[in-house]
Amino acid sequence: MTTTTVETSAAVTGTGAAGTARKPRARGERGLAGSLASHGILIVASIVALFPVAWLVFLSLGPDKDDYLHPGGIWKKMTLDNYSFVLQHTNFFDWLKSSLIVSLGTTVLGVLVAATTGYAVSRMRFPGYRKFMWVLLVTQMFPVAVLMVPMYQILADLELIDSYVGLILVYCSTAVPYCAWLLKGYFDTIPFEIDEAGRVDGLTPFGTFARLILPLAKPGLAVAAFYSFITAFGEVAFASTFMLSDDKYTFAVGLQSFISEHDAQRNLMAATAVLIAIPVSAFFYLVQKNLVAGLTAGGTKG
Amino acid sequence: MTVAIDRATGKRRGDRAPRPGLGQRLKNGYQKHWYAYAMIVPVAVVLGVLVIYPLVYGLYLTLTDANSLNTARTIGVNHIDATYKFIGLDNYKDILFGPTSYDRFWSHFIWTIVWTAVCVALHYCIGLGLALLLDQKLRGRTFYRLILILPWAVPTFVTVFGWRFMLADSGIVNTALDALHLPTPLWLEDTFWQRFAAIMVNTWCGVPFMMVTLLGGLQSIDSTLYEAAEMDGANAWQRFRYVTLPGLRSVSATVVLLGIIWTFNQFAVIFLLFGNTAPDAQILVTWAYFLGFGQQPRDFAQSAAYGILLLAILIVFTSFYRRWLNRNEQQFAI
Incomplete structure (x- = not known):
């Protein structure tokens, strides 16, 4: 997560650099590179935010209590048994x-x-x-x-x-x-x-x-x-x-x-x-x- | 003034121009304000019963040697009376200066300060970075925002267990690190990595709040200020430094203070991540809990003394913080 912050400031400066080259523009518009960087960082941050919760959901589908150690096996035996139990x-x-x-x-x-x-x-x-x-x-x-x-x-x-x-x-x-x-x-x-x-x-x-x-x-x-x-x-x-x-x-x-x-x-x-x-x-x-x-x-x- | 509901009435009372006798004043005060008092009665009772009384009682306990073996208790049908005795300030002396006080108090104290500082700094910086990104015109901005506040939406006691599964010895984090040929630390056993993991999890939990409040602050900054700065030839960094940051000042002052208080008092993350297994990674709050409820015999007096010390630290800190803000002429109403 620390890398996210570092990149953030880079993105902000990138925004300005791309922006100054252009004609008059509304605030918040920026060039393609800036756009991509913003999306990239936000996607990474979203994955970080989402993953632990998604992982919990995924593990809840595995029938065995030690499935969290070898999660690959869960795909084959996915079940809702835990919920009904x-x-x-x-x-x-x-x-x-x-x-x-x-x-x-x-x-x-x-x-x-x-x-x-x-x-x-x-x-x-x-x-x-x-x-x-x-x-x-x-x-x-x-x-x-x-x-x-x-x-x-x-x-x-x-x-x-x-x-x-x-x-x-x-x-x-x-x-x-x-x-x-x-x-x-x-x-x-x-x-x-x-x-x-x-x-x-x-x-x-x-x-x-x-x-x-x-x-x-x-x-x-x-x-x-x-x-x-x-x-x-x-x-x-x-x-x-x-x-x-x-x-x-x-x-x-x-x-x-x-x-x-x-x-x-x-x-x-x-x-x-x-x-x-x-x-x-x-x-x-x-x-x-x-x-x-x-x-x-x-x-x-x- | 038939209508007493306005500020003028109250202010006039404060003027103290012709001061009538005490009885008359009490009577006047009663007539003017009886319903104010009537409305405050419920909360005064609640605060008195639920906050002031326990606080005073807790203060008293810190001056005794109460633990679970000598307080009043009922075992089956037998009622055993309390036998603890008054020992003055010995508890505080023992905690702060007694033998092994470094291991018991000061090491936790230092770790708590580090924990609070690092967590709030990370919360604020990451939160501000994400808020700045979300403040742009961007496709899918609402979507990102909804995903990014997920750690706040799901109760902490649920997400911490998710992290616990991930950080376990051969959990997904270590599997991934291993696949990348990176070292795989024992997240939940080794002291340094326990602390690292605690900060990481707490940062994960706390960023959304900062992000959302700072985003609100960013959106309330007048956009003409940016236009004016741009006309004057300010580049992106200068606009950030001289328009955005000053514009966020009052929001920042509030959320940083809240963040510090909440992080300092953060119980759930460390308690649920480690339970009672990690004495070195306990911050003062969880350590006080451990002393009072996690061990046998339960040491009520010392635990309560830790509580009072914690409160004292917070009050001192907050008053300095307010003074510091006032000196910098900040708008800060709390």
């Missing part, structure tokens, strides 16, 4: 259920709580405002290691270890501050005159929020929801520690359980990985444009 004889659907409960729980709870907060900090300057924003900011950079041990102790005291509620609460501790921050940025873009008009027409502050601002903020809410969902779905550390019984594993934990010290069912693991990756990536592709816009807006506008 995973779907029928493993806890796949239990894991799916846990993952969905935990991710959706985090999303709903996190966005609800974060929306009220984001609105409050966006519209009102109350005493303690700056400190509060600072707390929201610092919370975002907590390494997992900071909260892991105390959370474990507290949840153990409350007997919430190995329960969905416990994990949802833990995820909310990271999702809520981030979403509040992001939604504050979004609410800031909705004109205050709308609130005022609502108040003049006799809505309560909560009425203004629920009936005017929330519907207008739908795109922002959607971004916050996607973000919470995706982070909760992909989280590894807390899930590995707090979920103990194997029918409550989320996918991130369940996938690890295929490789134990004694046995590594790599073919089944690859098949499960593919089954997880397809819907999640599809979802991601649907929302990615909004996600990117929201992330940068939350980051730069504050």
